[in-house]
Amino acid sequence: MDITNYVVLAAVLFAIGATTVLLRRNAIVVFMGVELMLNATNLAFVTFARMHGDVTGQVLAFFVMVVAAAEVVVGLAIIVTIFRTRRSASVDDVNLLKG
Amino acid sequence: MTPAGLEISGGETVLFWVIAPLMVLAALGLLFVKRAVHAAMCLVFVMVSMAILYIAQEAPFLGVVQVVVYTGAVMMLFLFVLMLVGVDASDSLTETIRGQRWTGLLIGIGLAVILGGVVGQAAFPPARGLEGGDPDGVANPQALARVLFGDYVLAMEAVGVLLVTAAVGALVLTHRRRLTPKQTQESVADKRIKALPDGVVLTPLPPPGVYARSNAMDTPALGPDGEQVPQSVSRVLRIRGQERPAPEGPAVVVSTSSTPETERDA
Numbered sequence: 001m002d003i004t005n006y007v008v009l010a011a012v013l014f015a016i017g018a019t020t021v022l023l024r025r026n027a028i029v030v031f032m033g034v035e036l037m038l039n040a041t042n043l044a045f046v047t048f049a050r051m052h053g054d055v056t057g058q059v060l061a062f063f064v065m066v067v068a069a070a071e072v073v074v075g076l077a078i079i080v081t082i083f084r085t086r087r088s089a090s091v092d093d094v095n096l097l098k099g
Numbered sequence: 100m101t102p103a104g105l106e107i108s109g110g111e112t113v114l115f116w117v118i119a120p121l122m123v124l125a126a127l128g129l130l131f132v133k134r135a136v137h138a139a140m141c142l143v144f145v146m147v148s149m150a151i152l153y154i155a156q157e158a159p160f161l162g163v164v165q166v167v168v169y170t171g172a173v174m175m176l177f178l179f180v181l182m183l184v185g186v187d188a189s190d191s192l193t194e195t196i197r198g199q200r201w202t203g204l205l206i207g208i209g210l211a212v213i214l215g216g217v218v219g220q221a222a223f224p225p226a227r228g229l230e231g232g233d234p235d236g237v238a239n240p241q242a243l244a245r246v247l248f249g250d251y252v253l254a255m256e257a258v259g260v261l262l263v264t265a266a267v268g269a270l271v272l273t274h275r276r277r278l279t280p281k282q283t284q285e286s287v288a289d290k291r292i293k294a295l296p297d298g299v300v301l302t303p304l305p306p307p308g309v310y311a312r313s314n315a316m317d318t319p320a321l322g323p324d325g326e327q328v329p330q331s332v333s334r335v336l337r338i339r340g341q342e343r344p345a346p347e348g349p350a351v352v353v354s355t356s357s358t359p360e361t362e363r364d365a
Contacts, residue, residue, distance in 0.1 A: 001112040003105065003226040004218065006156070009119050011214035013145070016126040019207030023200060028135050028181060032142050035173065036126060039149055042165075046158050050105070053227035055242045058158050059251055062243070065161075065168050066258045070265035072173050076180045077272035083184050084275075 006047040013040035025090050027079050031072070038068045105228035111155050122148045139177050146170045157229045160240040305331040317342045 013036060020033030042061040049057025082088075121144070128141035146169045154162035229242075247255060280286075291301060305320045305328050319342060320331035332342045 001107050001115060003107060004223055005115060005119070006152070007218050007223075008215070009115075009122070011218050012123055012211065013126050015207060015211035015214055016123070016130060018210050019203065020130050022203030022207055023130065026135050028177065028184065029129070029138050032129055032138055032177065035169075036129060036142065036145065039146060039169070042161075043149060043152065046153055046156050046161060049158070050156050050229055051223060051226045053229055055229065055246050056250070058161055058243055059246045061158075061161055062164065062247070063251075063254060063258060065164060066262065069168055069173060070261050072176060073265045073269045074272070076176055077269040080180060080183060081272050 003047060003051055007044055010040045010044040010047065013037075013043070027082070027090065028076075031075055031079070035068065035072070038064055105226040107226075114151070114155055118148045118151060135181055136178070139174060139181060142177075143170055143174050146174065160243055300330070307331040307333070319344075 017033045017036030017040060020036065021030050024030050024033065042064050045057045045061035045064070047057075049055060049061075125141040125144040125148075129138050129145075132138050132141060146165060150162045150165040150170070153159075153165055291299060295301065305322075307316055307318055307320055317332060317336050319327045319329055322328050327344070329337065329342075336342050
């Protein structure tokens with residue numbers, strides 16, 4: 001098996017995550033799509049680290065994980081706040097800024 | 100091991116071909132599943148499989164962190180918020196932007212094609228494997244820590260600040276200002292005293308069932324003056340009309356089996 005199969009898998013998962021972000025309406029599921037994209041990039045990082053024999057890729061994947069955790073905390077807090085005021089978690093309902 | 104090349108073992112090949120299709124299926128579930136909880140379960144599956152792939156790819160530390168951080172913390176946070184928002188919060192099917200679904204699908208497929216093309220066209224160097232590249236011959240947390248706290252120590256500090264900021268930000272965002280003053284035991288007692296002229300009883304209500312014959316809950320108690328105390332029967336039973344009248348006479352009835360008039364009234 002070629003090691004590039006991992007990269008292909010990461011690309012497929014990234015594309016699925018991006019499509020989820022574009023198509024789903026529920027803000028929480030959209031957020032899960034973002035998480036899937038981050039995970040796919042992590043897989044690519046780890047694969048490249050192994051390919052080049054350099055641990056730096058794994059370190060970067062670690063940073064991605066930490067930043068993703070912080071992002072999830074703030075994002076979910078925003079969703080909870082929106083749900084409290086609007087009683088809805090659909091991204092289409094948040095159009096108050098529309099003229 | 101010399102940096103001659105990386106041999107991927109047959110076991111890893113089998114592992115990849117077993118896990119990768121399942122991962123893609125679960126990820127597609129994220130796209131097609133109706134309810135958000137099922138989507139979360141699909142994502143949990145993808146993340147656990149991802150941890151297995153990390154461990155297979157000489158990154159045991161990242162595999163453990165993946166399980167702890169993603170499936171342990173992030174996905175549980177997702178599930179908590181789902182429970183907070185309401186589990187059956189399903190998607191609305193009306194399109195607010197016309198043609199958004201097809202456009203989104205087109206963009207997604209286009210992205211997949213572009214990514215596939217890039218990966219297919221790129222010339223990757225022959226894989227070396229981590230054991231060949233590292234001077235210590237290890238690809239374990241120690242080698243990782245050496246890079247993390249050596250070259251990237253500033254980024255590490257920044258990430259620490261980011262985590263603290265995120266925690267404080269989440270606290271601020273979800274904090275709710277109290278609209279009414281907090282109820283203390285003292286305020287409750289004051290309120291009761293104030294309602295005294297309206298016929299509110301301060302003391303606990305008298306318990307029912309002095310004449311325990313069948314089920315004393317439905318028999319009102321008798322006061323010291325021999326009168327029935329209607330409040331002694333549960334309000335629910337009174338509203339349903341299921342209370343029994345207390346037997347006639349003084350409160351010193353001895354024979355508990357000779358009151359046929361209260362035997363059957365429901």
